Amino acid sequence: KKRKEEIEVRNTADQAIYTSEKALRDGGDKVPADVKSAVEKKVEAVRGALNGKDTEAIRRATNELFQEAQKIGAAMYGQAGPEAAPGGEGGPQGPGGPSGGEDVVEGEFKEA
Structure with missing residues (x-):
């Protein structure tokens, strides 16, 4: 069981490195230098x-x-x-909107 946990932790770490480096490559110049440097230090x-x-x-x-x-x-x-939403806030606000009485659970999405 302990060996399995170690393997899972190592796999998660490898995946985190890959995902972070890919995000840096994909982001290119859009990623500020200080953020890029900090992420590279954490990768190391x-x-x-x-x-x-x-x-x-x-x-x-x-x-x-x-x-x-x-x-x-x-x-x-x-x-x-600002570029993604030039029309401002949109979407339905009627009975089907956020106040429609449905059980809505908000949470954070974290790519693993």
Whole structure:
């Protein structure tokens, strides 16, 4: 069981590295230099943790990378915001809208 957990933590870390590096490549010039630098440092920290056997250190480094990598999306979508919605707020506000009495659960989406 402990070995399985270690493998899952390592796989998650590898996936976090891949996803973060891909986001940096895809974002290109839209990603501010300070965000890019911070994400690259976190990627290196995860790689360093992967060289060891401490599962908890890998998990911590991976979580820090996820938190830093979210800033890539925030930077990219923050710049695209005014262009993406030139018509302002839209959508139905009648009975089918957010106040339609349905059980709506809001949450955050996190790509793993």
